[in-house]
Amino acid sequence: VSVTYPRGFRAAGVTAGLKASGRPDLGLLVADDGAAAAGAFTTNAFPAAPVILSRSHLASGRTAAVVVNSGQANAGTGPEGLDDAKTMARLTGSALGCDATEVLVCSTGVIGPRVPLDRIGSELPTAAGLLDPTGGTAFAESILTTDRAPKEATADTGPYRVGGCAKGAGMIAPRLAPLGTLLAFITTDAPATAPALQRIVAERIVPAWNGLVVDGCQSTNDTVLLLATGAAGGTAIGPEDPGVEDLAEAIGDVSVSLARRTAAEAEGASTTLVVQVEGAGTADEARGVGLAVAGSPLVKTALFGADPNAGRILQAVGDAGVELDPAAFDVRLDNVPLISSGRVLEPNDTVAAAMKEPEVVLTVSVGNGSGSATVFGCDLGYEYVRINAEYRT
Amino acid sequence: VSVTYPRGFRAAGVTAGLKASGRPDLGLLVADDGAAAAGAFTTNAFPAAPVILSRSHLASGRTAAVVVNSGQANAGTGPEGLDDAKTMARLTGSALGCDATEVLVCSTGVIGPRVPLDRIGSELPTAAGLLDPTGGTAFAESILTTDRAPKEATADTGPYRVGGCAKGAGMIAPRLAPLGTLLAFITTDAPATAPALQRIVAERIVPAWNGLVVDGCQSTNDTVLLLATGAAGGTAIGPEDPGVEDLAEAIGDVSVSLARRTAAEAEGASTTLVVQVEGAGTADEARGVGLAVAGSPLVKTALFGADPNAGRILQAVGDAGVELDPAAFDVRLDNVPLISSGRVLEPNDTVAAAMKEPEVVLTVSVGNGSGSATVFGCDLGYEYVRINAEYRT
Numbered sequence: 001v002s003v004t005y006p007r008g009f010r011a012a013g014v015t016a017g018l019k020a021s022g023r024p025d026l027g028l029l030v031a032d033d034g035a036a037a038a039g040a041f042t043t044n045a046f047p048a049a050p051v052i053l054s055r056s057h058l059a060s061g062r063t064a065a066v067v068v069n070s071g072q073a074n075a076g077t078g079p080e081g082l083d084d085a086k087t088m089a090r091l092t093g094s095a096l097g098c099d100a101t102e103v104l105v106c107s108t109g110v111i112g113p114r115v116p117l118d119r120i121g122s123e124l125p126t127a128a129g130l131l132d133p134t135g136g137t138a139f140a141e142s143i144l145t146t147d148r149a150p151k152e153a154t155a156d157t158g159p160y161r162v163g164g165c166a167k168g169a170g171m172i173a174p175r176l177a178p179l180g181t182l183l184a185f186i187t188t189d190a191p192a193t194a195p196a197l198q199r200i201v202a203e204r205i206v207p208a209w210n211g212l213v214v215d216g217c218q219s220t221n222d223t224v225l226l227l228a229t230g231a232a233g234g235t236a237i238g239p240e241d242p243g244v245e246d247l248a249e250a251i252g253d254v255s256v257s258l259a260r261r262t263a264a265e266a267e268g269a270s271t272t273l274v275v276q277v278e279g280a281g282t283a284d285e286a287r288g289v290g291l292a293v294a295g296s297p298l299v300k301t302a303l304f305g306a307d308p309n310a311g312r313i314l315q316a317v318g319d320a321g322v323e324l325d326p327a328a329f330d331v332r333l334d335n336v337p338l339i340s341s342g343r344v345l346e347p348n349d350t351v352a353a354a355m356k357e358p359e360v361v362l363t364v365s366v367g368n369g370s371g372s373a374t375v376f377g378c379d380l381g382y383e384y385v386r387i388n389a390e391y392r393t
Numbered sequence: 394v395s396v397t398y399p400r401g402f403r404a405a406g407v408t409a410g411l412k413a414s415g416r417p418d419l420g421l422l423v424a425d426d427g428a429a430a431a432g433a434f435t436t437n438a439f440p441a442a443p444v445i446l447s448r449s450h451l452a453s454g455r456t457a458a459v460v461v462n463s464g465q466a467n468a469g470t471g472p473e474g475l476d477d478a479k480t481m482a483r484l485t486g487s488a489l490g491c492d493a494t495e496v497l498v499c500s501t502g503v504i505g506p507r508v509p510l511d512r513i514g515s516e517l518p519t520a521a522g523l524l525d526p527t528g529g530t531a532f533a534e535s536i537l538t539t540d541r542a543p544k545e546a547t548a549d550t551g552p553y554r555v556g557g558c559a560k561g562a563g564m565i566a567p568r569l570a571p572l573g574t575l576l577a578f579i580t581t582d583a584p585a586t587a588p589a590l591q592r593i594v595a596e597r598i599v600p601a602w603n604g605l606v607v608d609g610c611q612s613t614n615d616t617v618l619l620l621a622t623g624a625a626g627g628t629a630i631g632p633e634d635p636g637v638e639d640l641a642e643a644i645g646d647v648s649v650s651l652a653r654r655t656a657a658e659a660e661g662a663s664t665t666l667v668v669q670v671e672g673a674g675t676a677d678e679a680r681g682v683g684l685a686v687a688g689s690p691l692v693k694t695a696l697f698g699a700d701p702n703a704g705r706i707l708q709a710v711g712d713a714g715v716e717l718d719p720a721a722f723d724v725r726l727d728n729v730p731l732i733s734s735g736r737v738l739e740p741n742d743t744v745a746a747a748m749k750e751p752e753v754v755l756t757v758s759v760g761n762g763s764g765s766a767t768v769f770g771c772d773l774g775y776e777y778v779r780i781n782a783e784y785r786t
Contacts, residue, residue, distance in 0.1 A: 046711035046719055046735070076707045076737035111704025112737030215690045218712045297608045298781055305782030311504025314469045318439035319611045326439055342439070344469035344505030382775050388691055389698030
């Protein structure tokens, strides 16, 4: 149920005929009494039209509904695309009885084509009629493109519930900036204020999602939204209130869980790579080192081949733009050294066996400071090439 | 004959048993009366031992010989690796009768293992005995790893000859800094001084090679060397002398020719991508935009699938870190518009046919200024994955 696990939300997903596959492609997530809202968006210089619109609608810190279509990204569509996104918000407001400015819009799919507004307009009343407190999974299904299955997660913290869902399998390298075709929706029934949500987005959600890389290509459409209905009751939680840390931790856990799952189920992926970086100058520097390793096509193809090619890890870290002392540089796979004091060691049988596991965990010690980060990635195999050579034609 | 086309050079290539394939793996390039020399090296934070040594030997601006081994990169080898590179210089000096500091050392191959000094030492006298003014191709063959064939080029400018050879098929994204496992050797018999060569390296060679991307992974070993014997005679050419421009242009042409060939024959490549960027703020910014397009796995897989997916070009440019006005952004394939004023157009049959050619030329107009650059890349297909998943195991 994911996004509808917290109280105060209803959701639905329907098929409007936007995707050639005939799979569900139009989702609605509604907070009947409204929700405090915060978000983070792609920093691509060509943001999609719905990104531009939703960023502006989020300025109020409140929202009534989120509408999502899959099939067309509504990016690279010029001023007409922005008009289309506004029309999607207006049609959604009409179907739900709220103002267009209370609607957040997300799109994902092929860049270039315009969204078929006629199909969306005729199917929105159906979706509104199907809205249900158990509709989270239907919503999570309707937002998928090349994903294998819906990605959902939930958590509890004291009296509050947290839920989330995400889509994304390719064009994944979010570099979100707080207020990315990664879409993630995280909900809670905690009575958190918009400023509290903004803090949680900046401190927990952005680092979790920006520590994810599939192919190094940041989408024009990446969007992460955090909505809080307050339906669990209790006094309001502001950004400096004592309850904010526990809530932030639960929301962070849901984000990390969804990000890890996104890596595991990325386009063509068969192995998940977890890079734990420690000893960097800062957490950002640590994340940069982790992304350099997890994003390297040579590391990714070695992972596909189950080849413990530590030289490629050395190359990738050396290319991360971080100052390094080779003599203080160590890499371990599980707890077996791969690189010690900057020397690439000859791999042994333990290492070769560990490379064949479905999840490979590297620990990279930079030796510069106390900054740390965890980054999720995946292998690069024939299937990624097949999917992306055949995606559109 | 490439590097031995200019007068004053002799070269040889032999098999020392450094590579499992049994192919030639030890090369010598010698300037009997010495040569003015300049170079550019990887900016990877883990430079290979021979990079560290050659950078220091280049400080004199003169060299007598270059020794190259393929099979082991002598990177990630710690202080022992630097000792090994020094020993290679000393053994070469002994075989040729010159000082170790007059020898430049290059290595390419697997990162981690140490170079087998015993085999190199026992084979160097043989190589010295085979040195010949027609030995350029044997030298060019001895430096290859996953390359398909030697890459050679020559040019003439007035009374002077220019020759060059290169190796490199994967781990290619040079970001050379003037003084990569891209190795390139460019020779001339012009009487150019070391400062003139340094200027030509900075202005012609570095931009040519840094406009090349195969997999986005900058090697620990990238090295480009420019050697001038002056054997053609004539008065010395200093960095501000009138003759320097013509010589620079010929050397630039040889560099671009070798870089284009490196892209065309990269690991698994079947299509060459040429990205001509115009209207950027600066030439560096233009090169950044071109590298973002040519380096994108999504553009590369679309190229492999002959799919004119212009949305992926838009995404890649938007992610290049350059300020852009979407309304002024245009992309053409040959002369057919793919993106016009930031709008991704529906591809037509002309475009689909052009995508099937062995070389695809994109023109990207940023609309910001007058900076331009040409970048070379290639497609990403099953063969790149196969080569890199099986390279070592």
